[in-house]
Amino acid sequence: MQSNAALEYDYSVAKLFTYTTILFGIIGMLVGTLIAAQLAFPQLNYLIGEYGTFSRLRPLHTDVVVYGFMLSGIWATFYYVGQRVLKVSMAESKFLMFMGKFHFYLYFVGALIAVVTLLLGITTSKEYAEFEWPIDLVVVVIWVSWGISLFGLIGIRREKSLYISMWYYIAAFLGVAMLYLFNNMEVPTYFVSGGIGSIMHSVSMYAGTNDALVQWWFGHNAVGFVFTVAIIAMIYYFLPKESGQAVYSYKLSLLSFWGLMFVYLWAGGHHLIWSTVPDWMQTMGSVFSVVLILPSWGSAINMLLTMKGEWNQLTENPLIKLMVLASTFYMLSTIEGPIQSIKSVNAIAHFTDWIPGHVHDGVLGWVVFMIMAALFHMAPRMFKREIYSKKLIEIQFWIQTTAIVLYFTSMWIAGITQGMMWRAVDEYGNLMYSFIDTVAILHPYYVIRAVSGVLYLAGFLLFAYNMVKTMTSSKAISEEPTNKTPMAA
Amino acid sequence: MFHWLEKNPFFFAVGVFLVIVFAGLIEILPNFAEASRPIAGLKPYTVLELAGKEVYKKDNCIACHSQLIRPFKSETDRYGQYSLSGEYAYDRPFLWGSKRTGPDLHRVGNYRTTDWHENHMWEPQSVVPQSIMPAYKHHFTNMADIDTAYAEAVTVKKLFATPYDAPNGTPLGTHEEAKAAALEEAKAITANMKNQDVKDAVANGQIPEIVALIAYMNRLK
Numbered sequence: 001m002q003s004n005a006a007l008e009y010d011y012s013v014a015k016l017f018t019y020t021t022i023l024f025g026i027i028g029m030l031v032g033t034l035i036a037a038q039l040a041f042p043q044l045n046y047l048i049g050e051y052g053t054f055s056r057l058r059p060l061h062t063d064v065v066v067y068g069f070m071l072s073g074i075w076a077t078f079y080y081v082g083q084r085v086l087k088v089s090m091a092e093s094k095f096l097m098f099m100g101k102f103h104f105y106l107y108f109v110g111a112l113i114a115v116v117t118l119l120l121g122i123t124t125s126k127e128y129a130e131f132e133w134p135i136d137l138v139v140v141v142i143w144v145s146w147g148i149s150l151f152g153l154i155g156i157r158r159e160k161s162l163y164i165s166m167w168y169y170i171a172a173f174l175g176v177a178m179l180y181l182f183n184n185m186e187v188p189t190y191f192v193s194g195g196i197g198s199i200m201h202s203v204s205m206y207a208g209t210n211d212a213l214v215q216w217w218f219g220h221n222a223v224g225f226v227f228t229v230a231i232i233a234m235i236y237y238f239l240p241k242e243s244g245q246a247v248y249s250y251k252l253s254l255l256s257f258w259g260l261m262f263v264y265l266w267a268g269g270h271h272l273i274w275s276t277v278p279d280w281m282q283t284m285g286s287v288f289s290v291v292l293i294l295p296s297w298g299s300a301i302n303m304l305l306t307m308k309g310e311w312n313q314l315t316e317n318p319l320i321k322l323m324v325l326a327s328t329f330y331m332l333s334t335i336e337g338p339i340q341s342i343k344s345v346n347a348i349a350h351f352t353d354w355i356p357g358h359v360h361d362g363v364l365g366w367v368v369f370m371i372m373a374a375l376f377h378m379a380p381r382m383f384k385r386e387i388y389s390k391k392l393i394e395i396q397f398w399i400q401t402t403a404i405v406l407y408f409t410s411m412w413i414a415g416i417t418q419g420m421m422w423r424a425v426d427e428y429g430n431l432m433y434s435f436i437d438t439v440a441i442l443h444p445y446y447v448i449r450a451v452s453g454v455l456y457l458a459g460f461l462l463f464a465y466n467m468v469k470t471m472t473s474s475k476a477i478s479e480e481p482t483n484k485t486p487m488a489a
Numbered sequence: 490m491f492h493w494l495e496k497n498p499f500f501f502a503v504g505v506f507l508v509i510v511f512a513g514l515i516e517i518l519p520n521f522a523e524a525s526r527p528i529a530g531l532k533p534y535t536v537l538e539l540a541g542k543e544v545y546k547k548d549n550c551i552a553c554h555s556q557l558i559r560p561f562k563s564e565t566d567r568y569g570q571y572s573l574s575g576e577y578a579y580d581r582p583f584l585w586g587s588k589r590t591g592p593d594l595h596r597v598g599n600y601r602t603t604d605w606h607e608n609h610m611w612e613p614q615s616v617v618p619q620s621i622m623p624a625y626k627h628h629f630t631n632m633a634d635i636d637t638a639y640a641e642a643v644t645v646k647k648l649f650a651t652p653y654d655a656p657n658g659t660p661l662g663t664h665e666e667a668k669a670a671a672l673e674e675a676k677a678i679t680a681n682m683k684n685q686d687v688k689d690a691v692a693n694g695q696i697p698e699i700v701a702l703i704a705y706m707n708r709l710k
Contacts, residue, residue: 038623039590039621042620042622042623045623046623046624050548053623053625054553055548055552056548058549059549059552121547121548121549122547123546123547123549124546124582125545125546125551125582125584126582127551127587151498151502154498160496161492161495161496162495162498162501167495167501170498170501170502170505171505171509174502174505174506174509175505175509178506178509178510178513187644189640189641189643189644190640192643192647193639193640193644196636196637196639196640196643196664197634197636197637197638197639197640198636198637198640201543201637201640201641203581203644203645204581204582204583205581206525206581206582207525207578207579207580207581208524208525208574208575208576208577208578208580208581208583209574209577209583210517210520210521210525211577211580211581211582211583212577212583212585213516213517213520214517215582215583217513217516217517254491261505261508262508262509262512264509264512265509265510265511265513266512266516268512268516269516271587274559274560274561275557275559275572276524276557276572276574276577277520277524277574278520278524284516285516288512347559347561350559350587351555351586351587352588352589355587355588356588422563422564422567423561423563425563430566431563431567435591435592436617436619436620439590439591439619439620439621440619
């Protein structure tokens with residue numbers, strides 16, 4: 001057992017990102033619930049005129065949850081975990097403190113501008129890369145500021161050996177930087193044409209099939225590096241800390257990390273199966289997606305086995321419950337993805353609701369649960385107050401778990417139903433259903449999905465309430481809560 | 490080796506970068522030149538069509554509509570000839586979409602008409618009663634951005650050698666010529682439309698978004 005008493009960590013930046021995690025979480029999930037309801041009840045498209053249609057709001061939902069909620073969560077945990085595993089305080093360097101705050105404020109302003117432009121319809125229309133070129137430039141500066149904080153903190157570290165979480169943060173930083181840069185290579189038309197038209201407009205450097213290739217190399221992997229790599233960074237720190245158990249196997253973490261790094265980027269091709277990209281690329285995407293099960297399950301199993309002999313904590317500690325379920329949903333999602341990447345399955349699944357179903361069992365079950373558990377773990381240590389209510393976490397856990405199950409089951413059925421109807425032929429070989437038949441039949445599933453959205457959002461509001469109470473009015477504590485056998489990290 | 494890497498962040502980062510960059514190099518680069526070649530006879534978009542494509546992007550039609558017909562009989566029966574790589578050579582960005590909440594649109598110009606689109610965009614349920622698509626009435630009042638569309642055409646002509654002004658191709662000309670040509674094209678479309686406000690606007694030299702969008706839809710064949 002090693003004492004951290006000598007070092008007072010500075011959580012001011014981690015706290016700021018914690019606030020935006022909660023804020024963007026609420027906004028992103030609210031918009032998500034609204035657009036889910038719009039598919040069931042189209043009248044809801046007209047709440048705010050031309051700015052409120054499904055098509056306009058859908059990128060707002062995806063970008064706010066990915067770049068708002070998740071990135072905030074990742075950075076909140078980074079500015080907390082980074083100091084603790086490297087054994088340095090942000091307060092030791094005025095420069096890093098400045099960079100951390102600069103990182104936050106630029107990010108916050110950038111995020112607000114991005115929200116406004118998306119509502120106005122200023123978009124490149126490339127999924128998850130909708131931001132027009134001026135915002136892309138701001139994103140680059142934000143990302144570089146994180147890089148300076150990340151490597152700056154590493155530069156002044158006392159603990160020479162990088163803990164597993166740091167590997168993943170570094171990988172997330174590098175991976176997203178590379179992918180974002182290449183996918184957003186675009187030319188502002190205003191300057192090339194000598195000042196004609198809108199300044200907020202650009203054309204992609206790549207055309208057609210090439211653009212699709214770069215986009216899905218980005219789309220799968222940049223989002224993957226946010227949804228997966230950075231979240232694994234969290235679980236490798238918070239699960240052992242919260243449970244007081246050592247990580248089950250160092251070798252397994254090595255295998256999973258380097259395996260994931262090598263395999264992940266190949267899998268982008270599975271978004272382009274049966275498209276006009278060459279067959280061999282589709283096959284590569286398909287094969288590597290299946291191989292990806294190994295490193296994904298490697299991490300998940302490593303986490304579950306970390307709980308070996310301590311499974312009783314699952315009933316005693318709601319944070320352990322959140323993290324174990326997160327790990328389990330990670331396993332579900334990473335077996336489902338490879339199944340959808342098999343060419344014959346993809347022929348049915350692609351373009352249907354099974355795909356958002358897949359994404360959401362991953363993000364709702366794995367990403368959001370992990371981020372909430374991480375913030376719950378950090379809150380007593382950052383704000384020096386007890387968690388306001390463990391009972392509320394229990395309630396929230398069950399509401400949201402129910403919501404996830406409703407979400408993915410309804411979307412599995414919807415997706416497979418529609419996929420089968422599109423290809424159904426009668427005895428003469430004619431198509432049996434017109435397109436609208438395959439839409440009308442989905443109504444009940446869209447209703448279920450909207451209900452699941454409401455439930456999940458309600459659970460998240462409970463989380464937000466619990467966090468705010470913990471920050472402001474819960475019982476103060478003089479010392480950090482300790483776990484049974486706290487690890488050195 | 491791994492223990493050493495974990496103590497040397499610089500080399501660790503370099504190692505990670507090499508491992509992740511590998512797949513991109515192998516998957517993306519080899520086919521780049523070939524995939525960007527247009528099929529024979531493909532003409533660049535006119536300025537009005539480009540402005541329509543901007544409306545398509547602005548209202549993010551790709552959220553629900555694909556432009557990619559897969560090589561299955563069930564798809565070619567429903568939508569027509571499966572999509573070819575060279576057909577997308579002038580699409581910057583590509584607009585394949587990833588979800589079909591509504592039908593594929595890659596060849597919608599083959600089986601839908603100007604007046605169908607006009608009715609449909611004004612009130613989708615008037616032509617497809619069970620449709621869950623929202624109405625896009627603001628396309629009838631918002632004006633299309635012809636200037637930006639022209640700027641885009643100039644940009645792709647200059648930088649990517651998109652063959653505007655080639656013999657038998659799509660003429661582009663100067664800014665004024667392009668605007669006049671777009672207006673002529675718009676007038677031809679409004680001849681088949683019934684919305685009086687739209688007709689009046691075009692007669693006054695303005696082009697509502699719906700006209701540009703229909704020009705783009707009719708071009709998708």
